[in-house]
Amino acid sequence: MPEQVYRGTVLAGENFEPIQAAVIVENGIITGIEEETAVPPVWISPAFFNAHTHLGDTVAMDCASNGGDLAALVTPPNGLKHRILAATPVEQLIAGMKASIRTMRESGTAGFADFREGGIEGVRALQEALEDEPCLPIIFGREGGEREAHGIGISSVRDVTDAEEQVRRARASGKLVAFHAGEKDPDDIDGALAYDPDLLVHCTHATRDQLRRIADAGIAIAVCVRSNWILGVTRGAEHPPLQTMADLGCTVYLGTDNVMFVQPDMLREMCFCDAVSPLPPEWILRAAVGGASLGGGRSFDIQIGNPAHFVLIDARRSALQYSTNPIASIVRRVGGKEILETVICRDCE
Structure with missing residues (x-):
């Protein structure tokens, strides 16, 4: 499977730290999270x-x-x-x-x-x-x-x-x-x-x-x-x-x-x-994310080495593009119309 790159505001790691970055996925595994200065108004959250x-x-x-x-x-x-x-x-x-x-x-x-x-x-x-x-x-x-x-x-x-x-x-x-x-x-x-x-x-x-x-x-x-x-x-x-x-x-x-x-x-x-x-x-x-660990310690957190299980949210599809707090807005405001894709690597499990 070729390398895939997803760009946006990434809720990275265990603490969901919002960073502008590119998430690099190879064979379903996150192999890189590289900070960038300009990314599209897409939020990348753990699934x-x-x-x-x-x-x-x-x-x-x-x-x-x-x-x-x-x-x-x-x-x-x-x-x-x-x-x-x-x-x-x-x-x-x-x-x-x-x-x-x-x-x-x-x-x-x-x-x-x-x-x-x-x-x-x-x-x-x-x-x-x-x-x-x-x-x-x-x-x-x-x-x-x-x-x-x-x-x-x-x-x-x-x-x-x-x-x-x-x-x-x-x-x-x-x-x-x-x-x-x-x-x-x-x-x-x-x-x-x-x-x-x-x-x-x-x-x-x-x-x-x-x-x-x-x-x-x-x-x-x-x-x-x-x-x-x-x-x-x-x-x-x-x-x-x-x-x-x-x-x-x-x-x-x-x-x-x-x-x-x-x-x-x-x-x-x-x-x-x-x-x-x-x-x-x-x-x-x-x-909403942590229950994945019921499956033998599985993690949906976006960090290097983890399988790619994350959701892409297009903030341009609504007023979300004006949010100053993506985490709060995901919890309180995001609806199905803003979901671009749910990335799931079934073969990684």
């Missing part, structure tokens, strides 16, 4: 990683547009979404997931972590949806699907009776372990922590003591702020307690959760998170 999705729910999009009782909608095995998934032909399920994967890529997302229902067949359906799509997945299977996935995605410890055995099998196979926990109250967080998971999803109502334990254990948290609001499990900046998570040094990633309720668009997720939390844009952008 986003959606740390929690349920892409199968694409076929149930807005079937409960006014929200509703959380348990009735999403609790396995007989929640509304599970009944819809069971009744959907596999070809339609695959087509829906493929459409949502394309939506993510077109809005700057290069990878995602999905809880995939339907056992091995469900995991295989997502794998088929990913064919010819460069997005980088981490698949958490269920109901036996974890055997062909990267890990196991367990619903609340309230919902399963054999969590210990499921975790034991997953660990024996070297798989990742993720739990939903703390979405509607804190009562299932301690139970999930007992299994030392790699990822907790939500922690919307986690207490300070629980978050301290999570931080000390180095367990990542995927927060889904828009979904929490839509489902009525929060109505304020205290839930999820993002500021406390930040203060205690928790590793926090952003996810969009069920496509049934929320478009898998990380630009919208960042904007909403910024609107309802007191955290700075730099923290929010890090949370």
Whole structure:
């Protein structure tokens, strides 16, 4: 593959330092970042990683547009979404997931972590949806699907009776372990922590003591702020307690959760998170990028030696060209029309 050069204002390194530069890519790897005095009004940001999705729910999009009782909608095995998934032909399920994967890529997302229902067949359906799509997945299977996935995605410890055995099998196979926990109250967080998971999803109502334990254990948290609001499990900046998570040094990633309720668009997720939390844009952008590390320490940061996973944003397509702070504007203002390209090196992984 010939050398490729991308010029613009680059959010470089772990700190997203804005520099005018040319990013040089050879065989999908960043081999140079060379500062230049004049570059086009294009922002080059690390691509986003959606740390929690349920892409199968694409076929149930807005079937409960006014929200509703959380348990009735999403609790396995007989929640509304599970009944819809069971009744959907596999070809339609695959087509829906493929459409949502394309939506993510077109809005700057290069990878995602999905809880995939339907056992091995469900995991295989997502794998088929990913064919010819460069997005980088981490698949958490269920109901036996974890055997062909990267890990196991367990619903609340309230919902399963054999969590210990499921975790034991997953660990024996070297798989990742993720739990939903703390979405509607804190009562299932301690139970999930007992299994030392790699990822907790939500922690919307986690207490300070629980978050301290999570931080000390180095367990990542995927927060889904828009979904929490839509489902009525929060109505304020205290839930999820993002500021406390930040203060205690928790590793926090952003996810969009069920496509049934929320478009898998990380630009919208960042904007909403910024609107309802007191955290700075730099923290929010890090949370939108950092989930890539769930895949064995992978990094989307723009630095020499890393695979090329970044998004090109054309500031000329709107008033963004007058921004004095590209990081804040990416978090608060960028929409799909400004996305020029999402560069993803699938062969580098």
